[in-house]
Every structure is written in C-alpha cells, then in structure tokens.
Amino acid sequence: MPQKKRVGIFSLTCDEGCSIYLTEIFNHKLIEWLEKIELVYFLSIKDRTEIKDLDIALVEGVVTSEKDKEELEEIRRNSKILIAMGTCAMTSLPSGQRNNFDEEKQEEIKEHVGKYHFLPKALALKDVVQVDGEIPGCPIGEGIFIECFERYL
Numbered sequence: 001m002p003q004k005k006r007v008g009i010f011s012l013t014c015d016e017g018c019s020i021y022l023t024e025i026f027n028h029k030l031i032e033w034l035e036k037i038e039l040v041y042f043l044s045i046k047d048r049t050e051i052k053d054l055d056i057a058l059v060e061g062v063v064t065s066e067k068d069k070e071e072l073e074e075i076r077r078n079s080k081i082l083i084a085m086g087t088c089a090m091t092s093l094p095s096g097q098r099n100n101f102d103e104e105k106q107e108e109i110k111e112h113v114g115k116y117h118f119l120p121k122a123l124a125l126k127d128v129v130q131v132d133g134e135i136p137g138c139p140i141g142e143g144i145f146i147e148c149f150e151r152y153l
C-alpha cells in the first residue's frame, strides 16, 4: 500500500475563513481522503505544532509580520508542495487591506507597525517563498479545492 501523504494546514494573518470552509468540505470528503493522507497539522482540530516532513502544505492568510514570514519559511523548508489557499494567500487581499490605506491612515498605524514588528506591507505567499499551486476564492471554492488537492494525492 502506498505511503500516505503527510498534510498540514496553516493559517497566517487572516480571519481563517478558508480553513473554516475547508472543515465543511472535510465533512463529506475527509473519510475518503484519510485513506490517502495523514493530517499532521491543523490547529482547528489538532494541537500538534511540529512542522516536519510534509508532502503537502495548505496555507491561508497573508504575511504581515516577521513572525508570519519566519513561519512561512519554516513551512516551505519542510514541505514538498506548498499551496496558497484563498485570495489572501494569493494576492494579499482582503486581509492585507492596510496596503491600500491613504497617507493619513498609514501615519495613524505607523506606531503599531513598529511596535508589533509588522512588515512595511502585507505580502502574498509568493512574495516570500516559492508557491506550487493556488486555490482562488474568498473563501475557497469547493469544486476547485477538491480538484486541486486531489491532483497532488
């Protein structure tokens, strides 16, 4: 029997709407997928925090801080395939809406940006690491998620 793919699901800065929607998809697909995957990281349903030897990493949200950047780089180092899940991860919007603030608003948030070690701009995943696949939607579309995910199983 072929080895199961080790899968991790990660949330950077966002409302976590894509991973919540993913649990809806899991409601009717997970039992079938569990024959082919081992779900090793998904904080919504598991408390394991080790990021190691992943075949597929699904990442939602934007890179808005040094901490996000370091986490994403660690995920990349430990994953064969990294998929950007949702429009935030693909483009930085909508969660990175501060990128579109006018000068006055940028001035207002300046102190916070420094205090919490935020990056000057919120970044899409591909601005930081190599991305192997993208699943559009806000939240992700069910059909396109299943089609993309099953391609890597």
Ligand code: SF4
Residues within 6 Å of the ligand: 014, 015, 016, 017, 018, 019, 060, 061, 085, 086, 087, 088, 089, 093, 094, 095, 137, 138, 139, 140
């Ligand atoms: S793409 Fe939309 S649903 Fe997904 S994390 Fe971003 S804001 Fe939330």
